[in-house]
Every structure is written in structure tokens, then in C-alpha cells.
Amino acid sequence: MLPAAADFLPELQFQTSRSSGPGGQNVNKVESRVELRFRLLESQLLTDEQKQTLQQKLASKLTLEGELLVVAQEDRSQLRNKETALQKFHELLTKALHKPKARKATKPSKGAVRQRLESKKKHGDKKTNRGRVDF
DSSP states (O other): OOOOGGGGGGGEEEEEEOOSSSOTTHHHHOOOEEEEEEESTTOSSSOHHHHHHHHHHTGGGBOTTSEEEEEEOSSSOHHHHHHHHHHHHHHHHHHHHOOOOOOOOOOOOHHHHHHHHHHHHHHHHHHHTTSOOOO
């Protein structure tokens, strides 16, 4: 079970910088871009198994130091970008730790098999009847 996003707050580092997104002159004055950093291997909230799974599934998103990096700069507000980064972070972890439901092998019913074979027989007969007619 994954802890809530708020539980991770003590383990997260936020860094702000100037955004390249919309905002006119506001972009040149305000640091609205938010970078969220999470040290995966040092986390106290995740089990060793979860850390290993995340390390494998999120390998492309980890830095060389083993930090998970999430960036948000869609909004003009630093606070909303921070909330967006937290939401993206939680979605990333949830998606990576989701275990797909095991598939149960099933067989077609006898009626379905019979129906399929009958339709194949009809189709074959139809093609056979298209041949030359001898008088």
C-alpha cells in the first residue's frame, strides 16, 4: 500500500526557478517553475521491495544519484505548480507500483465451439458450390 502524497513531504525537496511557459513579463520576474526531488533509496516510507520495483520501472526518470525528478511549469502560480508536481509524483509512484490482475485462462464453451465449426462448414460448402457445374 502506497502512503498518501502528504506523507512524503518531509522526504521531498522543492527547488524553484524561472519558468519558460506562459506569463509575459511575469516569466522574467517570478520563479514559478517547481522541481520536486525525491531520494528513492533513502526513503523511510517505502519498503525495500517497493524501492527495487520503482528503481526498475522509473529508471529513465532517475538521476545518476538515484533521485526521482518531477518538474511542473504549466501554471503561472508557484503554488499551483507545486501542487501539480506533487500530484504528478504521486501518480508516478501509484502507476509504477500497480500490480496487474492475473489473467485466468478460460476455454470456449461447447456451444461456442459447435457454432464455430458449423459456420466453418457452411462457409466451406458455399465455396465448394461455386465450382463448375457438369451436365
